[in-house]
Amino acid sequence: QSALTQPPSASGSPGQSVTISCTGTSSDVGGYNYVSWYQQHPGKAPKLMIYEVSKRPSGVPDRFSGSKSGNTASLTVSGLQAEDEGDYYCNSYAGSNNRYVFGTGTKVTVL
Amino acid sequence: QVQLVESGGGVVQPGRSLRLSCAASGFTFGNYALHWVRQAPGQGLEWVAILSYDGSHKSYADSVKGRFTISRDTSQNTLFLQMNSLRAEDTALYYCARQHTSDWSSLAHWGQGTLVIVSS
Numbered sequence: 001q002s003a004l005t006q007p008p009s010a011s012g013s014p015g016q017s018v019t020i021s022c023t024g025t026s027s028d029v030g031g032y033n034y035v036s037w038y039q040q041h042p043g044k045a046p047k048l049m050i051y052e053v054s055k056r057p058s059g060v061p062d063r064f065s066g067s068k069s070g071n072t073a074s075l076t077v078s079g080l081q082a083e084d085e086g087d088y089y090c091n092s093y094a095g096s097n098n099r100y101v102f103g104t105g106t107k108v109t110v111l
Numbered sequence: 112q113v114q115l116v117e118s119g120g121g122v123v124q125p126g127r128s129l130r131l132s133c134a135a136s137g138f139t140f141g142n143y144a145l146h147w148v149r150q151a152p153g154q155g156l157e158w159v160a161i162l163s164y165d166g167s168h169k170s171y172a173d174s175v176k177g178r179f180t181i182s183r184d185t186s187q188n189t190l191f192l193q194m195n196s197l198r199a200e201d202t203a204l205y206y207c208a209r210q211h212t213s214d215w216s217s218l219a220h221w222g223q224g225t226l227v228i229v230s231s
Contacts, residue, residue, distance in 0.1 A: 034216035051217035093216045098170040105155040
């Protein structure tokens with residue numbers, strides 16, 4: 001049950017786009033369309049940004065989008081804004097008796 | 112509105128036990144799966160355990176299997192995490208989280224966490 005692999009950091013200027021990858025295996029990311037993404041600001045609880053690979057919960061701006069290809073899922077933040085700075089984590093259902101696994105996390109910096 | 116409030120954290124010696132609680136309100140407790148997720152200081156999120164909506168199924172991360180037990184009291188709308196044989200590496204902020212309304216696999220609502228420090 002290894003953590004999903006994410007790049008440690010990503011950055012972009014205001015208005016630009018940034019894409020974060022989340023690589024797993026055929027037993028988790030590649031095997032199910034149950035990938036979700038969470039944003040976490042310092043000292044705060046995580047917030048759900050994307051579920052079921054590409055769906056946005058109510059209230060999440062459409063600047064946030066998700067996709068998946070094979071064993072890799074991606075989160076794209078378009079039109080970067082200062083408030084998008086924070087840590088982002090992917091999560092995938094991993095079957096195998098209803099288990100889940102988080103990614104290693106990516107720190108997004110708005111330059 | 113959905114509210115999750117964790118409690119029960121503290122400083123505990125290695126090998127000892129601790130029970131965390133998560134008081135839920137604002138939704139029908141028995142209709143949703145609930146999770147425990149932890150975050151060691153300065154580290155990433157780690158999924159710990161899940162209790163299915165009807166309480167019939169429990170699953171655990173390998174790192175806690177056999178030591179931790181997830182349970183609930185529906186009369187008190189409270190989720191528990193019994194942690195036995197605690198180790199230094201169990202030191203973390205422990206969050207409880209509720210599944211999304213229409214997607215059973217994602218965690219849509221989170222508490223603010225309760226801190227567990229395992230140290231002699």
